[in-house]
Amino acid sequence: SQQGEEDPQALSIQEGENATMNCSYKTSINNLQWYRQNSGRGLVHLILIRSNEREKHSGRLRVTLDTSKKSSSLLITASRAADTASYFCATAYSGNTPLVFGKGTRLSVIA
């Protein structure tokens, strides 16, 4: 099945720095979602952005969506050690299709 692709695959930063992760996808979407996963456990939903939206904020998170380039970015500002996790983008191609996940970005925040 088609997948989005996150870039980079791995990212290591110092605490307090900003972290930016990118996601590209292949076909038109209804919405794009970002999830976090700690140490191979369940996924936690972070933010959903719909195809008619360009930017959304939630606390220290900022997500952008460029449907013309079929890409999205997740920015985590003022990162903390607790932000260390894998981050996945997931796309929904229509209202009734399942989420399609990328392979994720592994973020390490060093205290």
Add this chain to the structure above:
Amino acid sequence: DAGVTQSPTHLIKTRGQQVTLRCSPKSGHDTVSWYQQALGQGPQFIFQYYEEEERQRGNFPDRFSGHQYPNYSSELNVNALLLGDSALYLCASSLVAMNTEAFFGQGTRLTVV
């Protein structure tokens, strides 16, 4: 309000055996989806249940089957286990329209030996 609960958390099975994983969705949710996540990979969609019927299915063999009960809880069954079935199995619940956020359980770690 309990979130999505899955059981068991860990499981070890022998190749050729059968396994059943269970999921209780978040209160108020009517749709359950199952995903398989291999180590270092993103979750792969197995199938989705709504109104006790399999509504959509990913690229998984018939060895993978499921069920949804009237209370919306769900089971994932895998027959004739292969070593390659070792993975984290995730259950996600949502409302009928998939263009809303999904809530995931903590997963069941299945190891086939």
